[in-house]
Amino acid sequence: MSQQGCPVTERHRRKTHRPEDRPEPALEVVDGIWQVRDLAVARQVLRNREALQGGFNAEQLAMNGMRPPILYADGTTHRKQRAAIARYFAPRTVDTNYHELMDRYATQLVDDFRREGRTDLAQLSLLYSVMVAAQVVGLTDSPTDQMSRRLERFFQIPALKETAEAGERRSLVEEAKLRALTLRGQLPLLSFHLRDVRPAIKARKAKRQDDVISHLLDEGYSQLEILIECVTYAAAGMVTTREYIGMAVWHLLEDDELRERYLSADKPGRYEVLHEILRLEPIVGHLLRRTTTPIEVEFDGQTRTIPSGALVDIHIRSVNAQRAVVGESPLDLCPGRELPPKVGDEVMSFGDGPHKCPGNSLAIQEADVLLQKLLALPVRLASRPRIGWDEMIKGYEVRSIELELADTR
Numbered sequence: 001m002s003q004q005g006c007p008v009t010e011r012h013r014r015k016t017h018r019p020e021d022r023p024e025p026a027l028e029v030v031d032g033i034w035q036v037r038d039l040a041v042a043r044q045v046l047r048n049r050e051a052l053q054g055g056f057n058a059e060q061l062a063m064n065g066m067r068p069p070i071l072y073a074d075g076t077t078h079r080k081q082r083a084a085i086a087r088y089f090a091p092r093t094v095d096t097n098y099h100e101l102m103d104r105y106a107t108q109l110v111d112d113f114r115r116e117g118r119t120d121l122a123q124l125s126l127l128y129s130v131m132v133a134a135q136v137v138g139l140t141d142s143p144t145d146q147m148s149r150r151l152e153r154f155f156q157i158p159a160l161k162e163t164a165e166a167g168e169r170r171s172l173v174e175e176a177k178l179r180a181l182t183l184r185g186q187l188p189l190l191s192f193h194l195r196d197v198r199p200a201i202k203a204r205k206a207k208r209q210d211d212v213i214s215h216l217l218d219e220g221y222s223q224l225e226i227l228i229e230c231v232t233y234a235a236a237g238m239v240t241t242r243e244y245i246g247m248a249v250w251h252l253l254e255d256d257e258l259r260e261r262y263l264s265a266d267k268p269g270r271y272e273v274l275h276e277i278l279r280l281e282p283i284v285g286h287l288l289r290r291t292t293t294p295i296e297v298e299f300d301g302q303t304r305t306i307p308s309g310a311l312v313d314i315h316i317r318s319v320n321a322q323r324a325v326v327g328e329s330p331l332d333l334c335p336g337r338e339l340p341p342k343v344g345d346e347v348m349s350f351g352d353g354p355h356k357c358p359g360n361s362l363a364i365q366e367a368d369v370l371l372q373k374l375l376a377l378p379v380r381l382a383s384r385p386r387i388g389w390d391e392m393i394k395g396y397e398v399r400s401i402e403l404e405l406a407d408t409r
């Protein structure tokens with residue numbers, strides 16, 4: 001890989017900033033929580049099979065006898081789930097089963113934009129990522145535009161924002177239950193269940209298909225368990241990809257050289273650019289684990305033991321910018337950085353170990369298909385994008401990102 005064209009400077013091109021973003025120390029304990037900013041330590045913790053999910057407010061989760069959704073499952077249950085869904089996400093499956101579909105959806109959305117001359121990218125990218133993930137999950141028996149509006153209402157209802165602002169911590173599942181108790185929350189969740197999830201279940205009971213819902217039915221999941229799994233996929237797959245697309249377009253529109261490089265490159269070259277944007281701007285900013293055995297970690301020639309029962313907070317934003325791993329100007333955008341062996345171009349943005357994102361190939365390919373079409377038009381930003389923060393995934397949201405077609409007459 002080359003760093004050709006990268007202006008190795010101290011110009012910081014990361015658009016998102018958090019008070020806790022610091023390169024050091026690699027490992028420290030603050031208020032009883034182990035803070036990790038080092039790739040080697042992060043990997044040792046995330047790859048430890050005994051460590052439990054500690055993020056997404058998992059520790060406030062009470063499943064009351066129901067099976068936890070994949071993101072919250074651990075041990076053998078989790079391993080089995082992952083093995084069963086792996087084939088829906090394998091790069092080859094993504095290529096053969098979903099590429100044409102992505103192409104069709106992207107063409108449709110970009111044609112609409114071309115006709116209108118203006119679009120709200122946050123809406124367009126949500127619709128697109130819902131369309132694509134819905135295929136893999138099996139939510140295909142209702143109109144996607146309506147489902148995407150229902151999901152957006154569900155994820156954005158004021159109860160969520162008020163809760164986050166009040167600093168309360170709830171898991172996705174607790175949040176879903178809480179909302180089910182309030183009228184404002186009940187309606188979007190209920191209507192997602194009745195209009196999207198239930199028809200999908202009914203269709204798959206009549207005729208099994210090759211998707212996640214069919215697999216859950218094979219395993220005897222109840223309607224409520226399937227609903228909760230679908231909400232998890234919506235948050236893990238649809239919402240993350242939406243934010244990623246918004247951020248990637250923002251970077252590419254503000255930098256003519258980078259955009260040229262992306263548009264004229266072959267697939268590996270384009271992926272280099274996309275992965276570097278994801279490294280610099282990870283959507284999920286922190287991953288947390290609860291250890292159940294001591295973990296001896298090695299870094300910088302030192303050895304330390306994280307005790308059993310510790311909560312470990314992995315600072316993905318800092319790990320991805322670790323100078324010893326990614327080289328000079330870690331906060332600059334330099335596609336094709338020379339990275340150590342076995343470190344992916346996006347570094348930790350898809351996580352690591354047993355919970356590592358299964359949707360990684362899907363997300364990059366889907367972003368690439370849309371971006372190629374969108375950025376081939378004379379498009380420009382028509383608003384100043386705003387960054388918000390979602391406490392649930394400890395990640396950013398890009399809003400107020402309007403696009404318009406430049407007048408080329």
Ligand code: HEM
Pocket residue numbers: 053055070071072082133136233236237238240241244282283284287288348349350351352354355356357358359360362363
């Ligand atoms: C740019 C887009 C995406 C990013 C940045 C992202 C990031 C992540 C990360 C960091 C995790 C690990 C969580 C942990 O270790 O606790 C994860 C898990 C997961 N992601 Fe993604 N993801 C993206 C797209 C997708 C897509 C498109 C799908 C599926 C349609 C998906 C489905 C999942 C699922 C089901 C999990 C849970 C896996 C498990 O716990 O075993 N993600 N994602």
